[in-house]
Structures are given as structure tokens and as C-alpha cells.
Amino acid sequence: MGGSGPARALMFQGTGSDVGKSLVVAGLARAFTLRGLRIMPFKPQNMSNNAAVTADGGEIGRAQALQARAAKVPLSVHMNPVLLKPQSDVGAQVVVQGRVEGNAKAADYQKLKPELLPRVLQSFEHLKAQADLVLVEGAGSASEINLRRNDIANMGFARAADVPVVLIGDIDRGGVIASLAGTKLVIEPQDAEMIGGFIVNRFRGDPALFADGMRLIAEHTGWRSMGLLPHFADAARLPAEDALGLQGAGVRRCSAKIRIAVPILPHISNFDDLDPLEAEPQLELMRIRSGQVIPADCDLVLLVGSKATIADLAALREAGFDVDIAAHHRRGARVLGLCGGYQMLGRMISDPDGIEGPPGTVKGLGLLDVETVLTGEKRLEAAQGTSFDTISLSGYEMHVGRTFGPDCARPFSTLASGADGARSADGRVWGTYLHGLFADDRQRTSWLMRLGGSASELDYEAGIEEVLDRLAAHMEQHLELDALLRLAR
Template sequence: MAAIGFARALMFQGTGSDVGKSLVVAGLARAFTLRGLRVLPFKPQNMSNNAAVTADGGEIGRAQALQARAAKVPLSVHMNPVLLKPQSDVGAQVVVQGRVEGNAGAAEYQHLKPKLMPRVLESFELLRAKADLVLVEGAGSASEINLRQNDIANMGFARAADVPVVLIGDIDRGGVIASLAGTKLVLSPDDAAMIRGFVVNRFRGDPALFAEGMRMIGDLTGWRSIGLLPHFADAARLPAEDALGLNGPSACKPGAKIRVAVPILPHISNFDDLDPLEAEPEVELLRVRAGQAIPGDCDLILLVGSKATISDLSALKDAGFDVDIAAHARRGGRVLGLCGGYQMLGRRISDPEGIEGPPGSVEGLGLLDVETVLSGDKRLEAVSGTSFDGISLSGYEMHVGRTAGPDCARPFATVGGGSADGATSAGGQVWGSYLHGLFADDRQRSAWLTRLGGPASGLDYEAGVDDVLDRLAAHMERHLDLDGLLTLAR
């Protein structure tokens, strides 16, 4: 299909959180791209500690990064102009057009939103000028009418930008007829008028058994049916944005030769670092939660990123993981810390400016002879180089803080034409690095597998992600009315 010549836009909102909005937009982005359109994803406001570095030097939510990948376009800060990164139960760091602009409590943020709407609309218009089709993702639930005043994420944006809406309901959680029809009931007439169609997602079984249900939803709402979308099992192979996905059980792989244990902490971030390991058939990735012990026979303990490093270090100690990690290291076991996990492995972490919480200083795990001071600008950069064993690597940095000490004389990697990254313990069994995306690099992941006693990797991780996106696009073509969506878009 030839490009349609002007930018249309269509927004996808949900009856609730985690109904599949991000996945639907990603699948449609790939499907319409394969039809020959230039597609750009957009989410006015996102809340996630799983972020990606953009080509223009900022950060956006991981879901928009996946959607951009599906659309085969570079990442831009304008794809997610407001990103909230939770640092506590009631507060978050506020990132606007890719840059940190401060912290805000939940109540404070409600008053901040009217000042953010012009910048949201600015980013949207910049994307529209470069696209044939902009696919917009809402946040949470469209029916949160208690938050409707000053809304920039759902109907507030749709009305301000005059973008029609398709509402997604999740049949897997039950009550999908009530949730879709009930959304229209609670919305104001002007907001409800923005909704032009609906999708029922995650259906399992014979579609004929829900044909009457689809008709009833249409009768109750007056909205056009875009389709009944069956459950897409391979969605689990795509990078997830929501940490809720970590709450499920670890995949059991009885024949795996390598066991990697990962303590799951309250403010875990950039946890897509784990996905390539989970995809390896020879790796059993053990997500260990408070109340459990880190298995004594694991081959590697991996500490990943954190949005509130000092707070998560306290949670790690409260769970007794520090004792397990120390015992593992005494036995000669290997420990790797990435970003916040690297900072935790040192002797001390100081936050004199209160960047991640109340100002203060705490003792670290003491497995690396380094200290970290959380200060200065946030580093957001794609990097490449070689690791300590001379193997090429690529990844990205996304952190605040500077780490120094004797163990930095044995860097984990050399990046960017000669700069040292990270540290290695004197015994060579404990490593720390600021690099994210390490295991998505097939060369590095294969080297780590052989280092831990397993076979070299035969997995092309990035090609596997693209293969899933292609099959997701085909799934959308089979089950949704894509021509109808283009008709609704304006």
C-alpha cells in the first residue's frame, strides 16, 4: 500500500491496566509498517522504571521503544513526552521530553499536569509531521473519572488533540462486557463520543462462542467491533515494561546447565536485561523474592538496576539476601551487578543531594572495593567497546552517580574509545558495570554462558524478537479489521 499522504492518528485506551494496549499497538505498528505506511508510536504519559535510551539522547518507556522497533524507526523522546519513574509508593521522578525535570508526589503531580499538556501536544505534532499514521497508547483505565480533571494520558489528550479512540477490554480477567459497556456509562457524553470502536483481547477457545457477546457490546455501546483478538502466547518473548510481569513463577528448565539467581527488589528497573537469559534453553533464571533464600547451588547471582538504589539495598538486607550473597561469594561463587546492582556491591553509597530519596549514606555489600556518590547529571548514552576478556560488546548507560575505588583499576569494560567502565574484584569472581543491554548482545551472552560452565549460545536474540513482532503483525491482520482502523483514524 502506498503512503496515505497525511498523518492520521488513532488512540488505543483500555478498560484497565494491563489489558494489552502496549502489545496491540506494537503489533499494529509492525502490521501497518509492512503495509508500506510510515508509522510512529506515541504515549502521552507513561509510568515505568523500565526505560530505553533514545537516538536523540533522552529516555522513554520500554513499551514505546518496542513499538518503535516494530515500526522500524529510531527512538525519539517525543514518542513518550512524559515518563514517570516511581521512587516510592506516592512519588516519582518526572521525565519530560527525555530529560529529568524533578520529583513529584502523587498529589503534586495532579497540579503539574496542566503545565505538561502543551509539551505533550508539541511532541505529538512533531511526530504527526513525520508520519503517515500515529498510533497513540493511553495509560491505565479510560474510566478513571476521578482523575479526569487535567488528564493528559487518556480522554484529556484525545479531546485536546482530537484523536478518535478504540477501547480495549481483556476477556481473560472476566467481565469484559460489563467493563466495556460500563466504561461508556461512567464517561461524560463528550468523552464517550471520542470512542469509535472496541477490541476484545486475550480470548481463548472457540470464537463462535463469543459472537453473541461481541454483538451485545456493540448494541450496548454503539461502537464498532474491530475484532476478537485471541491470546498471543509468544508475547512473553517480547521485552516487558511492567514489573508486574516479574511476579509470575520462574520458568522451570529441568535440563538447564546454568542457574542464575536474581533478587527481585521493590524498585527494580531495566529488568529487560533479564529477557535474553530467560530465552536461553540452557539457563534457568530464578527470580528470588523476599521470604525466599537465594539457592546455594546457583552459578551466578545477578543484581540488576534500581530506581531507588539505597532503598532497594535496604530491602535486600531486610530480606537477608546480603547474607546469601556473602556466603555465595565466600564459596567462590560469581556475582555480577548492573547499574544500581553495581553500586550496591561497593563499600558505600552516598546521596548527598537527595536525588533518589532522603539525603544520606549507607554501607554497601562490600564485595567490590569501590564507593558511589549519587550526583551530577544523568548519563544517557548508547555505548560499545570490549569487556575485560577482550570480547566486543554493545549496550547503553542510564544512571546517576559516579563510582570510584581500587577495584576500578580492573575495569569491567573499555567503552567509547578508551573510557573504563565498572570494576572487578581482586579474586576475579565479582563484577560491576553500568552497562544495560549486556546480555542482548549475543557475543557477550555466549561468553557468559561458557564462563558459567554451559555451552556457547546458539541464539540470535534480536532476530528472535523481530520474528515474534512479524508473527504478532500477522496475528493482527488475521483477527482485527485493520482497514476499519484506518477508516476510523483521522
């Protein structure tokens, strides 16, 4: 539980999206935890299709899950009380305190915000009661004054909860002096008064060369420098929340024994399922985009999760990946579908209630003799059991829909809750609703050996912990942690 005095809080906002707010909060969460403080991460509003299942049976953004891990506390729905999950024709799914409350287009959501603020503040107070310090992450840019009215993600929250703010700018993008000073220029004076300090993130080179830059930012804004934070290369080893992390072709390993091809589709979700595979030195993970061809010599085609399965299936066909996958299967190679990818592999997907868009039914890829009916009820739970090859596994389920058919008689796994997934009669196509499969070292080894590789020498979870500890040391070395604690209130 929290300390003897009232909990303090400090908010980190950015001059733009992807300036490193999530990583800074994660690093500070581990650093202050190692100092003996009880830390709780909090993000009032998040937009992401990469989510985690919480201990209290809901879901939150993946970044807050990583921050909670850094703070060594159980995940709670209150850490991210409003989660927006973009879909196709229905706008975004609105998840409030871990539970789906409907869908909303952008304009409708703006009108909904005033109703959500009391619940955001309720979650914040819930965390404060358990903490010495709550580290709050903003969303997008603090300078989006066009969205300031009814804001619950940045200054609207900071003012309502009376939480001081540190503003983060990204020097790697260029123009960091203008972005920080410009934020002071355009935001309301009362909002600017909430900001007590700034951080310049992702610096490369000799810090002495930017000493004048830090001084000028302080002069133009009146805010105190909390540090110049060098680029932290190992951030790439931590689970990413934003699909921007999927840019690029992946790590090229010409000497790799195994090649896995992953079609990247518009509404990809829970893509941190790929991180443990990316970390395997004996494997090359190829991200295949529209306009490219799935390589004929890959050992496995992996279809990952989707927030809009029917729309992504249409995108897959438009890209010609369905032809590539069928040819891949005819050549005797293997295909694995996770969650939405599993649904795509079946004969048919029905959406009678318009969960993802207009009601209707579409044909699947037909590689598994199953069909899926999308329903409004969402399954969110941790899972443990054994896979079809009797190897123990752990992961989590996060999906809507019910899948059934003859191939389900050959389940992918047996869980405490019952059978999961399906296998084809020829033994070369698999589907499962489980996420987190490859983070389990036992399962990853089983798949590597099945595909012609050797046992994994990677302790994936221990590696994440090691990176978080080094990230904390990075924060201690380059940021003014004592000044941050004094600023918090």
C-alpha cells in the same frame, strides 16, 4: 518521511491497566509498516522504571521503544513526552521530552499536568509531521473518572488533539462485557463520542462462542467491533515494560546446566536485561523474592538495576539476601551487578543532595572495593566497546551517580567514552553500568561459557523480529485493520 497528505492518528485506550494496549499497538505498528505506511508510536504519559535510551539522547518507556522497533523507526523522546519513574521517598521522577525535570508526589503531579499538556501536544505534532499514521497508547483505564480533570494520558489528550479512540478490554480477566459497557456508562458523553470502536483481547477458545458477547457490547455501547483478538502466547518473548511481567518464579528447566539467581527488589528497573537469559534453553533463571533463600547451588547471583538504589539495598538486607550473597561468595561462586546492582556491591553509597530521599550515606555489600556518590546529572547514551575478556559488546548507560575506587583499576569494560565498571581482586565479582549486556549474543555466549555452559545458539535480536512479524500477522487475521484506518483522522 510521511506521506503526501496530512498524518492520521488513532488512540488505543483500555478498560484497565495491563489489558494489552502496548502489545496491540506494537502489533499494529508492524502490520501497518508492512503495508507500506510510515508509523510513529506515541504515548502521552507513561509510568515505568523500564526505559530505553533514544537516538536523540533522552529516555522513553520500554513499550514505546518496542513499538518504534515494530515500526522500524528510530527512537525519539517525542514518542513518550512524559515519563514518570517511581522512586522511594521522593515520589516519581518526572522526565519530560527525555530529560529529568525533577520529582513529584502524586498530588503535586496532578497540579503539574496542565503545564505539561502543551509539551505533550508539541511532541505529538512533531511525530505527525514525519508519519502517515500515529498510533497513540493511553495509560491505565479510560474509566478512571476521578482522574479525568487535567488528564493528559487518556481522554484529556484525545479531546485536546482530536484523536479518535478504540477501547480495549481483556476477556482473560472476566467481566469484559461489563467493563466495556460500564466505561460508556461512567465517562462523560463528550468523551464517549471520541470512541469509535472496541477490541476484546486475550480470548481463548472458539471465537464463535463469544459472538453474542461481541454483539451485546456493540448494542450497549454503540461502538463498532474491531475484532476479537486471541491470546498471543509468544508475547512473553517480547520485552515487558511493567514489573507485572516479573511475577512467577520464571521458567523451570530441570536439565539446565547453569542456574542464575536474581533477587527481585521493590524498585527494580530495566529488568528486560533478564529477557535474553530467560530465553536460553541451557540456563535456569530463578527470581528470588522476600521470604525465599538464594539457592546455595546457583552459579551466579545477578543484581539488576534499581530506580532507588539505597531503598532497594535496605529491602535486600531486610530480606536477608545480603547474608545469602556473602555466603555464596565465600563458597567461591560469582556475583554480577548491573547499574544499581553494581552500586550495591561497593563499600558505600552516598546521596548528599537527597536525589533518592533524605541525604545520607549507607554501607554497601562490600564485595567490590568501590564507592558511589549519587548526583543529579543523568548519563544516557548508547555504548560500544570490549569487555574485560576482550569480547566486543554493545549496550547503553542510564544512571545517576559516579563510582570510583581501587577495583575500578580493573574495569569491566573499555568503551569509546572510557573505562566502565570494576572487578574484584579475586576475579569473582563484577560490576558494570551497562544495560543490554545479555542481548548481545557475543557477550551472552561469553558468560554462558564462563559459568560452565556452551556457546549460545540463540540469535536474540532476530528472534524478536520474528515474533513481531508473527504478531503483525496475528493482527491482520483477527482485527479489522481497514476499518481502523478509516476510523483514524
